[in-house]
Amino acid sequence: MICLDFQKDVDKGENDELRILLSEKEFLENEIHMLEKKNDALKNSVLDFVEEILEDLHSSSSVLLNAALLLEIQSGNWEHSKLLKDIDYLKATLLSTFNDPNQ
16 A cells, blocks of 8 residues: 555656656667667677777788798708809819819
8 A cells, every 4th residue: 555655656756866767768868779779889899899800900911921931942942053053063073073174
C-alpha cells in the first residue's frame, strides 16, 4: 500500500525532486552510453592505426632486408669477379713459367 501511495505521489508531481533525480539518472545513463560508443570508436580507430603502422614497419623492414641482401649479393659478385681475375693471373703466370725458354 505504501508503494502505491509513493507511485501516486510521483505520478501527481508531488515529488518533483525524485522526478528530477530520475531524469538526471536517465540523462547520465544516455551520456554513459554515448561515451561508451565514442570510446569503442576510438579503440577501433587506434587499433586500425596501430595495424597500419605495423604493416608499414613490416614493409620497411622488408625493404631494408632486400637492400641488405642485394648489398650482400653485390659484394659476393665483386669477390667472385676478383677471384676469377686472380685465378686468370695465376694461370697466366704459371703458363708463362712453363713456356719461358730461359728457365
